[in-house]
Amino acid sequence: MGIVEFELYSPSLVSNARALVAIVRKDWKHYWRYPLNAVSSIFQPLIWLTPVYFMGQAFSQDGQAHGFAQYSGTTDYMSFILLGAILTSFINAVFWGMGYALKTDMDSGVLESNWLTPSPRMLILFGRSLTNLAVTAVTSLTMLALAALLFGFRVSGSLLQAFVPIIPMLVGLYGFGFAFAALVLVMREANTMVDVSSFLVQIFSGSNFPVTALPKWLLPVSLALPLTYGMDALRASLLGTTPLLPLHWEIVLLLVFMVAMLWLGTWAFRSLERRVRRWGTLGQH
């Protein structure tokens, strides 16, 4: 009888990597098993943007939104909003990818058994978000191509430079995602929390409009969200809009956010997950 070199019950870097690949493959297969849902995820953002497009036309003269330019520095409101929509999809992928995946596992009754595997639980969470990120990348690019045909989309800046603020922002979001997943474990309900929080973040981080257009009493909420600076820096890099702060300061803020959120999110997840196991409510929904 041969000797098995690696086994999942003696966790190692290789076994963890194998677990990660298994999670991603399972989610990927699951996603494409329902092709209509996959197609609809391309059209969803377009559907949400259409009322904004026509509303913007009502506020424009010859397709140019001069009122909008007073806040943003560009009359091309659709390119501004399209970039916001794409970044919001990635933000949601991290929110949904982890908290919602836990809820799905709870409902289908496999969370407790998954929890018994000797893989680190945060690795399981991380794995559940990877397919979401990959799918978001595919669907966002397709959506952007279609939107460019329907509404028009023009960028003037450097794509490479645009990645500089995006990377620390997305990594920092994982911290949020871990803390959020822990809340789902405690409350055993995800839909309302995910929907409301991601929608609020979408509003206040300025995905559809420049945050300087917010009433003065709401502006601090926006400025307190690190994602606002990520959106702002991305648009300043690609569209040449007027940034809230000098670009290098926005990137420093995003790096600080990344470190702080990763630490805070990890701590919150570990302590709340331990509490849920003590309560014995992991298998309930």
Add this chain to the structure above:
Amino acid sequence: MTVETQSLPAGSLARPSFSSDLRALWAVAYREWLYVVRYPTWALSLLVWPVIFPLLYLLTARALSGADGSGLAQFQANTGVGDYVGYIVVGTTIWMWQNVVLWNVGFSLRGEQMRGTLESNWLMPTRRFTYLLGSSIPHLLTMMLFLAISAFEFAVLFGVRFEGSLWLAMLVVLVSIPSVYGLGFAFASLVITAREANAFVFLVRGLVMIFCGITYPVNLLPAWMQPIAAFLPQTYIIRAMRSAALSTAGLEAIVPDLQILLVFGLAWLVLGYGMFQWMERRARKSGAIGQY
């Protein structure tokens, strides 16, 4: 050989009658109500969504208006609408109503399928449509509460002035119920056999979002899109509600829309019931009742 028949108690569920159907309806409605109160975050949804959903469009409109109001002047010239806030909140609220009905009523049977109880419930000796109807009652009540809370929050938080009549607004809601829920019934029937039901919800609510003018007048749409808007009852619900709640135009202004809505409502209820009978029979023949 003599066969002894065991008599059943009068009015038993096993001997279908009108009163046993009513009792089954009550039992299903009560069960659904227990589901609703078991997850109390729905109460949070009732309070939060009426404010935050239109907020996205309202703040975008504010940005499009410009600091000096030049964009707003353009909007008024293009649409003839002065108060964009009231205009947008009415449109988005009707959209939210239809959206919730599609998810809650449309997925009530799907939920049973997922939990593995649809097949056993189907063996009940009661009309199967009762099951769908019973599930809809608690949702209808919570949605009426949702509409009332929305109106209150719009007045208090957004300063919307409802210059129209409360009675006319209620009349529009009443006349709209058959269209909105008929669509929900048709939908619930479809998802018994369709495995990718989410995509259908996205499609239907997407049509409402694009064509029914939730944030802009339908006449701003390109000419080829306007006939599609005319075939969607939500176009008329939104228009009638804007007139009833925001203007002083009175009953005469909304009568044509109400007449169209009654026709739509009848058609959707008949279609919803017919589709239910057909899909349910088809699902039983193919054995799809217990699958998902």
